[in-house]
Amino acid sequence: MARVGMPRKFVFVCINERPEEHPRPSCIRRGSDSVFEALREETGQQGLVDVKVIASGCLEPCMVGPSIYVAPDDVWYGGVTVEDVPQLVEQHLANDEPVEFLRIGRPEFELSPLQGRSDLPPGEIPPV
Ligand code: FES
Numbered sequence: 001m002a003r004v005g006m007p008r009k010f011v012f013v014c015i016n017e018r019p020e021e022h023p024r025p026s027c028i029r030r031g032s033d034s035v036f037e038a039l040r041e042e043t044g045q046q047g048l049v050d051v052k053v054i055a056s057g058c059l060e061p062c063m064v065g066p067s068i069y070v071a072p073d074d075v076w077y078g079g080v081t082v083e084d085v086p087q088l089v090e091q092h093l094a095n096d097e098p099v100e101f102l103r104i105g106r107p108e109f110e111l112s113p114l115q116g117r118s119d120l121p122p123g124e125i126p127p128v
Contacts, residue, residue, distance in 0.1 A: 008050040009093055011039060012069040016058040023113040026058070027065035031081065035066050038085040043093060051093050063111035064104055078104035 013036040018026035039053045059067045064078035075098045080088065084102060091097050 005050075007052040009052070009073065010071045011043075011051060011053045011093065012056040012059060012071070013039060013053065014057065014059045014062075014065060014067045015055045016062075024062045025065060025113075026062060027067055030065050032066035034082050035068075035080050035085065038082045039089065042085050042089040046089055046094055048089070048093055061104055061108045061111075063113065064108045067104075070098075073098065076104045076108075077102040078108055 013032055014027040015032050015036055016026045017028040018024060020029070036053065036055055043051045043053055056069075059069055059076075061067045061076065061078055066078070066080045068077040068080055069075070070077070070092065073092075073096075075092070077088070077099070080102055084099070088099050088102065091099055
């Protein structure tokens, strides 16, 4: 197989897992492993040999996972499902047009599992 050189895009898919009882959700419990596999399959089927799909640890916007980061485009996605993958690959990874309805930004990073919880003593912050 011929080498393709430096990838045109890198797609980081969070597959981080936390215990069920952890206050922060984790992407793998929301199906990110299936999203990761679907992205690899779809990019392969579409012949995108210059797109590298990478399994990643926590990317931080855990409250809206599964989370994905596309570089060098600097585009963040949240709540991605297997059903979204064909559109994401065709529209963004192949044709450079981000999928707007899946995009997230700074506000999603600032969501906290502590919001709405009154059972934690003041100053008691669960581990990330
Ligand atoms: S666990 Fe996936 S972004 Fe944090």
